[in-house]
Amino acid sequence: MGEAKDLDAKDLYEIPLIRAGRARQSSERAELTGVDGTLLATVHLAPPLLARLTVADARAGEERTPTPGQLTEAGRHFETATLNGLSPQGYCELQARVAGVPVAVARHSLKDVAETFANVGARFLAERPAGAGAGPAPGEIGAVWTRRGDVLAVIAPSNNPGTHTQWxxxxxxxxxxxxxxxxxxPFTPARMIAALLEAGVAPHYLSLLPGSHATGDALVEAADLSLVYGGDAAVRRYGEDRRVILRGPGRSKLLHTGEITEETLDVICASVCYDAGMRCTNATAVFTDADPATLAAAVAERLARLTAAPPQSADAQVPVLPLGEARALRAQLAGSLAGAVDVAAPLYPDGPVADLGDGSGALRPAVLLCDRSDHPGARIELSFPCVWILPWQRAEGFGPLKDTLALTILGGDEELAREALRERSIRKVLLGPIPTYTAGRTSPHDGYLSHDLMEARAFGTTA
Structure with missing residues (x-):
């Protein structure tokens, strides 16, 4: 990555530990650099023992579940207030420079997160089974909706600020x-926690512990349940632990039937590149019963127009990494083609990684044309706009489309959509020109999270 270009110490942003709502220092710290190598922040790190102690502290606190009003107020703070010394604009720029996500993503996430805060109470009610209330009438035995534990560990990702709204x-x-x-x-969850504390949420409900994989393992071991984000490695690591709720690769897809229209291309390209292609609901594969080469060429021509620029630039539309990491990621893709052809590559005279001249590289979109529906590329998900175009015929059924978080079916075939709903490994089905990332106010993401966190139990009292 090259040498870090340090700022003066007074300019460095500092992220402390948050233990039960209170900022704490740590003797172990890490430096955070921007994708261009500039040193921007110092992060205090929690060792595994401190993780276990923090879970114990959280567990010992009294019951004070946040109210919907507090959550709505916290959303307003997140969107508009100066928190942890950062204005909304300051947060967006710092998050973009370190994570390499275009600053426009963080800016619209300010409103998205605020809306999620305001909606979380209504969502909880929508997710609760109709037969399970706060408690039965005196003299009756009924169902109550109750937690499976008291402390949830969250092993969070860095790909998109909106991911944090799930917890x-x-x-x-x-x-x-x-x-x-x-x-x-670490900036997004730190800002969310600051907003929640400002709104009056009980401090012992909120802790932030940056740390190593060992710290994450200690949290998973100590907490009652854990929400873990990650790729196939996380699935292999935690997949057998029934206390772990996994949010793994999305592998979202589109299934196109019929003619290739401008609307078809609009939906495909939006599904691939929205939020710089870094969401789990961004499409990474398109199956079509039309000519795959024609579709791939049209998609490549559109995606090649996306602007490669430093992440803090308002023009940026694709992710940015340190230049060596960006080139290594593209080399990884080149080694996984298995006969597929990147039809977008000839559209970039200076190559698929744009050297931004400051030690960083922007990842231009890849459009991979495949010659068969069972090509292994359909299971490859990378952290930039990268889509595999594959042939498909109805006689093949949904075998090639299994293990899909979000599936958009283009072509208006309702029977096909109903068939997709019967495939349990397809978690969301959208029929019509609806981008894969689209969600309703109370629609499930990967099922309802509360159904993993809560359970219905029988409860009765005497008259």
Missing amino acids: LTALACGYRLVVRPGTRD
């Missing part, structure tokens, strides 16, 4: 949260 549901359920942030985005 708000746990707060509405009454869980105390201990968050180990992703290494390149």
